[in-house]
Amino acid sequence: MLIFFGAPGAGKGTQAKIVSKKLNIPHISTGDILREAIRKKTDLGMAAKDIMDKGNLVPDELMGELIARVLLDKRCSKGFILDGFPRTLNQAHILQPILEHISKSKPLIINLVIDDEIIIKRLSQRRECSACGNIVNLNYLADATKCPVCGSRNTFIKRKDDEEEVIKNRLDVFHTTTEPVLDFYRKQVKINNIDASLSVEEITAKILDVVS
Ligand code: AMP
Numbered sequence: 001m002l003i004f005f006g007a008p009g010a011g012k013g014t015q016a017k018i019v020s021k022k023l024n025i026p027h028i029s030t031g032d033i034l035r036e037a038i039r040k041k042t043d044l045g046m047a048a049k050d051i052m053d054k055g056n057l058v059p060d061e062l063m064g065e066l067i068a069r070v071l072l073d074k075r076c077s078k079g080f081i082l083d084g085f086p087r088t089l090n091q092a093h094i095l096q097p098i099l100e101h102i103s104k105s106k107p108l109i110i111n112l113v114i115d116d117e118i119i120i121k122r123l124s125q126r127r128e129c130s131a132c133g134n135i136v137n138l139n140y141l142a143d144a145t146k147c148p149v150c151g152s153r154n155t156f157i158k159r160k161d162d163e164e165e166v167i168k169n170r171l172d173v174f175h176t177t178t179e180p181v182l183d184f185y186r187k188q189v190k191i192n193n194i195d196a197s198l199s200v201e202e203i204t205a206k207i208l209d210v211v212s
Contacts, residue, residue: 001079001080001082001099001102001103001105001107001108002019002079002080002081002082002107002108002109002110002211003081003082003085003086003107003108003109003110003185004016004081004082004083004084004110004112005109005110005111005112005178005181005182005191006111006112006113006114006196007112007114007116007119007170007171007174007175008119008123008161008167008170008171008174009114009119009120009122009123009126009167010112010113010114010119010196011112011114011196011200011203012029012083012084012112013029013031013032013083013084013135014135014200015110015112015200015203015204015207016029016081016083018200018204019081019204019207019208019211020081022204022208023079023081023211025078025079025080025081026075026076026080026081027080027081027083028067028070028071028076028080028081028082028083028085029083029084030063030066030067030083030084030085030087031083031084032083032133033066033070034048034052034058035052035128035133036133038052039133044062044066047062048062052160052161053160053161053166054161054166054169055161055166055167055169055170055173056169056173057087057088057173057177060088060090060091060094063085063087063091063094064091064094067085067091067094067095067098068094068098071098071099071102072098072101072102076102077102079103082107086181087177087178087181088177088178088181089180089181089184091181092181092184092185106188106189107185107189108189108192108210108211109182109185109189109190109191109192110192110194110207110210111182111191111192111193111194112194112196112203113193113194113195113196114195114196114197115197116171118197119167119171120164120167120168120171122137123162123167124162124164124167125137125138125139126138126158126159126162127156127157127158127159128156128157128158128159129147129149129150129152129155129156130155130156130157131147131150131152131155132147132149132150132152134147134148134149134150136148136156138156144156192210194206194207194210
Protein backbone atom coordinates (compact mmCIF):
# COMPACT_ATOMS: atom_id res chain seq x y z
CA MET A 1 0.00 0.00 0.00
CA LEU A 2 1.32 3.38 -0.96
CA ILE A 3 -0.06 6.72 0.19
CA PHE A 4 0.92 9.77 -1.87
CA PHE A 5 0.96 13.06 0.00
CA GLY A 6 1.60 16.50 -1.40
CA ALA A 7 -0.01 19.85 -2.07
CA PRO A 8 -2.49 20.19 -4.94
CA GLY A 9 -0.40 20.36 -8.12
CA ALA A 10 2.63 18.60 -6.62
CA GLY A 11 2.18 15.81 -9.18
CA LYS A 12 0.51 13.12 -7.06
CA GLY A 13 -1.93 12.16 -9.80
CA THR A 14 0.68 12.10 -12.56
CA GLN A 15 3.07 9.97 -10.52
CA ALA A 16 0.35 7.70 -9.13
CA LYS A 17 -0.81 6.88 -12.69
CA ILE A 18 2.73 5.98 -13.82
CA VAL A 19 3.66 4.00 -10.71
CA SER A 20 0.31 2.19 -10.70
CA LYS A 21 1.03 0.88 -14.22
CA LYS A 22 4.60 -0.10 -13.34
CA LEU A 23 3.59 -1.97 -10.18
CA ASN A 24 0.30 -3.21 -11.61
CA ILE A 25 -1.80 -2.05 -8.66
CA PRO A 26 -4.87 0.23 -8.78
CA HIS A 27 -4.57 4.02 -8.49
CA ILE A 28 -7.25 5.30 -6.14
CA SER A 29 -7.71 9.06 -6.55
CA THR A 30 -10.55 10.43 -4.45
CA GLY A 31 -10.49 13.63 -6.56
CA ASP A 32 -10.97 11.57 -9.76
CA ILE A 33 -13.78 9.54 -8.16
CA LEU A 34 -15.55 12.75 -7.08
CA ARG A 35 -15.13 14.41 -10.52
CA GLU A 36 -16.56 11.26 -12.15
CA ALA A 37 -19.50 11.40 -9.71
CA ILE A 38 -20.09 15.04 -10.72
CA ARG A 39 -20.02 14.13 -14.45
CA LYS A 40 -22.55 11.34 -13.79
CA LYS A 41 -24.65 13.63 -11.53
CA THR A 42 -24.86 11.03 -8.73
CA ASP A 43 -25.96 12.02 -5.19
CA LEU A 44 -22.30 12.10 -4.13
CA GLY A 45 -21.42 14.29 -7.11
CA MET A 46 -24.25 16.72 -6.39
CA ALA A 47 -23.18 16.97 -2.74
CA ALA A 48 -19.51 17.51 -3.64
CA LYS A 49 -19.69 19.92 -6.60
CA ASP A 50 -19.98 23.32 -4.91
CA ILE A 51 -17.54 22.35 -2.18
CA MET A 52 -14.93 21.27 -4.74
CA ASP A 53 -15.44 24.35 -6.92
CA LYS A 54 -14.51 26.49 -3.93
CA GLY A 55 -11.46 24.36 -3.11
CA ASN A 56 -12.84 23.17 0.22
CA LEU A 57 -12.93 19.61 1.53
CA VAL A 58 -15.87 17.25 1.07
CA PRO A 59 -17.13 16.16 4.57
CA ASP A 60 -15.22 13.29 6.21
CA GLU A 61 -18.41 11.26 6.62
CA LEU A 62 -19.00 11.09 2.85
CA MET A 63 -15.30 10.49 2.15
CA GLY A 64 -15.11 7.72 4.77
CA GLU A 65 -18.01 5.81 3.18
CA LEU A 66 -16.48 6.26 -0.26
CA ILE A 67 -13.00 5.04 0.71
CA ALA A 68 -14.27 2.01 2.63
CA ARG A 69 -16.35 0.92 -0.35
CA VAL A 70 -13.46 1.33 -2.79
CA LEU A 71 -10.66 -0.22 -0.69
CA LEU A 72 -12.68 -3.24 0.47
CA ASP A 73 -13.31 -4.18 -3.15
CA LYS A 74 -11.26 -7.22 -4.16
CA ARG A 75 -9.40 -5.34 -6.89
CA CYS A 76 -7.51 -3.58 -4.07
CA SER A 77 -6.61 -6.80 -2.26
CA LYS A 78 -3.07 -6.97 -3.71
CA GLY A 79 -2.18 -3.38 -2.89
CA PHE A 80 -3.05 0.08 -4.20
CA ILE A 81 -1.89 3.68 -4.42
CA LEU A 82 -3.92 6.22 -2.48
CA ASP A 83 -3.85 9.70 -4.02
CA GLY A 84 -5.71 12.46 -2.19
CA PHE A 85 -6.78 10.48 0.89
CA PRO A 86 -6.48 10.97 3.85
CA ARG A 87 -6.68 14.77 3.83
CA THR A 88 -7.74 15.30 7.46
CA LEU A 89 -6.71 13.69 10.75
CA ASN A 90 -10.23 12.34 11.06
CA GLN A 91 -9.86 10.63 7.66
CA ALA A 92 -6.55 9.10 8.80
CA HIS A 93 -8.39 7.63 11.81
CA ILE A 94 -11.16 6.31 9.52
CA LEU A 95 -8.54 4.74 7.23
CA GLN A 96 -6.49 3.04 9.96
CA PRO A 97 -8.80 0.05 10.71
CA ILE A 98 -9.50 -0.42 6.98
CA LEU A 99 -5.75 -0.68 6.24
CA GLU A 100 -5.25 -3.06 9.20
CA HIS A 101 -8.10 -5.21 7.89
CA ILE A 102 -6.66 -5.40 4.38
CA SER A 103 -2.97 -5.87 5.12
CA LYS A 104 -0.53 -6.71 7.91
CA SER A 105 2.13 -4.35 6.57
CA LYS A 106 2.23 -0.63 7.26
CA PRO A 107 1.64 1.80 4.37
CA LEU A 108 4.57 3.30 2.48
CA ILE A 109 4.31 7.08 2.61
CA ILE A 110 5.57 9.18 -0.31
CA ASN A 111 5.54 12.92 0.35
CA LEU A 112 5.98 15.16 -2.72
CA VAL A 113 7.48 18.42 -1.47
CA ILE A 114 7.20 21.66 -3.47
CA ASP A 115 6.96 25.45 -3.00
CA ASP A 116 3.56 27.14 -3.25
CA GLU A 117 4.85 29.57 -5.91
CA ILE A 118 5.77 26.75 -8.31
CA ILE A 119 2.36 25.17 -7.73
CA ILE A 120 0.49 28.36 -8.61
CA LYS A 121 2.46 28.59 -11.87
CA ARG A 122 1.92 24.91 -12.69
CA LEU A 123 -1.79 24.84 -11.99
CA SER A 124 -2.45 27.89 -14.18
CA GLN A 125 -1.40 25.67 -17.14
CA ARG A 126 -3.34 22.60 -16.01
CA ARG A 127 -6.42 21.51 -18.02
CA GLU A 128 -8.97 18.72 -17.86
CA CYS A 129 -10.26 16.93 -20.97
CA SER A 130 -14.03 17.38 -20.78
CA ALA A 131 -14.51 14.19 -22.83
CA CYS A 132 -12.52 11.70 -20.73
CA GLY A 133 -11.39 13.49 -17.56
CA ASN A 134 -7.66 13.20 -18.35
CA ILE A 135 -5.55 15.91 -16.68
CA VAL A 136 -2.76 17.57 -18.71
CA ASN A 137 -0.35 20.48 -18.45
CA LEU A 138 -0.38 22.62 -21.61
CA ASN A 139 3.38 23.25 -21.27
CA TYR A 140 4.13 19.57 -21.76
CA LEU A 141 1.84 18.76 -24.70
CA ALA A 142 3.18 18.46 -28.26
CA ASP A 143 -0.29 19.42 -29.54
CA ALA A 144 -2.18 21.64 -27.07
CA THR A 145 -5.52 21.04 -28.82
CA LYS A 146 -5.59 17.23 -28.66
CA CYS A 147 -6.13 14.97 -25.65
CA PRO A 148 -3.31 12.38 -25.64
CA VAL A 149 -5.56 9.81 -23.95
CA CYS A 150 -8.87 9.88 -25.87
CA GLY A 151 -7.77 11.82 -28.98
CA SER A 152 -10.59 14.41 -28.70
CA ARG A 153 -9.81 17.89 -30.02
CA ASN A 154 -10.49 21.22 -28.31
CA THR A 155 -11.96 19.55 -25.24
CA PHE A 156 -9.60 21.06 -22.67
CA ILE A 157 -11.24 23.09 -19.94
CA LYS A 158 -9.78 24.71 -16.86
CA ARG A 159 -11.00 23.06 -13.68
CA LYS A 160 -12.95 25.60 -11.60
CA ASP A 161 -10.68 24.71 -8.69
CA ASP A 162 -7.60 25.65 -10.75
CA GLU A 163 -8.56 29.35 -10.83
CA GLU A 164 -5.94 31.36 -8.94
CA GLU A 165 -8.15 32.38 -6.00
CA VAL A 166 -9.35 28.81 -5.52
CA ILE A 167 -5.79 27.46 -5.77
CA LYS A 168 -4.78 29.80 -2.94
CA ASN A 169 -7.63 28.44 -0.81
CA ARG A 170 -6.68 24.84 -1.64
CA LEU A 171 -3.09 25.55 -0.58
CA ASP A 172 -4.36 27.08 2.63
CA VAL A 173 -6.54 24.04 3.33
CA PHE A 174 -3.54 21.81 2.55
CA HIS A 175 -1.20 23.60 4.96
CA THR A 176 -3.68 23.90 7.82
CA THR A 177 -5.64 20.64 7.56
CA THR A 178 -3.75 18.07 5.47
CA GLU A 179 -0.12 18.66 6.43
CA PRO A 180 -0.78 17.70 10.09
CA VAL A 181 -1.82 14.25 8.83
CA LEU A 182 1.86 13.63 8.07
CA ASP A 183 2.63 13.89 11.80
CA PHE A 184 0.08 11.15 12.44
CA TYR A 185 2.00 8.81 10.09
CA ARG A 186 5.43 10.05 11.20
CA LYS A 187 4.74 8.42 14.58
CA GLN A 188 4.21 5.05 12.86
CA VAL A 189 6.43 4.89 9.77
CA LYS A 190 9.16 6.70 7.86
CA ILE A 191 8.00 9.58 5.65
CA ASN A 192 9.77 9.44 2.27
CA ASN A 193 10.16 13.07 1.16
CA ILE A 194 10.75 13.61 -2.56
CA ASP A 195 11.55 16.92 -4.28
CA ALA A 196 8.53 17.45 -6.58
CA SER A 197 10.21 20.24 -8.56
CA LEU A 198 12.30 17.59 -10.39
CA SER A 199 11.25 16.19 -13.78
CA VAL A 200 8.43 13.63 -13.98
CA GLU A 201 10.97 10.90 -14.86
CA GLU A 202 13.30 11.77 -11.99
CA ILE A 203 10.47 11.74 -9.48
CA THR A 204 9.20 8.37 -10.75
CA ALA A 205 12.72 6.92 -10.41
CA LYS A 206 12.96 8.16 -6.83
CA ILE A 207 9.55 6.71 -5.95
CA LEU A 208 10.43 3.33 -7.47
CA ASP A 209 13.69 3.40 -5.52
CA VAL A 210 11.75 3.83 -2.27
CA VAL A 211 9.32 1.07 -3.21
CA SER A 212 12.08 -1.42 -3.99
P1 AMP B 1 -7.68 16.47 -6.03
O1 AMP B 1 -7.98 16.08 -7.43
O2 AMP B 1 -7.09 15.34 -5.20
O3 AMP B 1 -6.87 17.73 -5.91
O4 AMP B 1 -9.10 16.79 -5.34
C1 AMP B 1 -9.94 17.79 -5.84
C2 AMP B 1 -10.97 18.16 -4.79
O5 AMP B 1 -11.75 17.03 -4.43
C3 AMP B 1 -10.40 18.68 -3.48
O6 AMP B 1 -10.05 20.05 -3.52
C4 AMP B 1 -11.58 18.41 -2.54
O7 AMP B 1 -12.61 19.37 -2.73
C5 AMP B 1 -12.11 17.08 -3.05
N1 AMP B 1 -11.44 15.94 -2.37
C6 AMP B 1 -10.61 15.02 -2.93
N2 AMP B 1 -10.19 14.15 -2.01
C7 AMP B 1 -10.74 14.54 -0.84
C8 AMP B 1 -10.66 14.06 0.49
N3 AMP B 1 -9.91 13.01 0.82
N4 AMP B 1 -11.38 14.71 1.44
C9 AMP B 1 -12.15 15.77 1.15
N5 AMP B 1 -12.26 16.29 -0.08
C10 AMP B 1 -11.56 15.68 -1.07
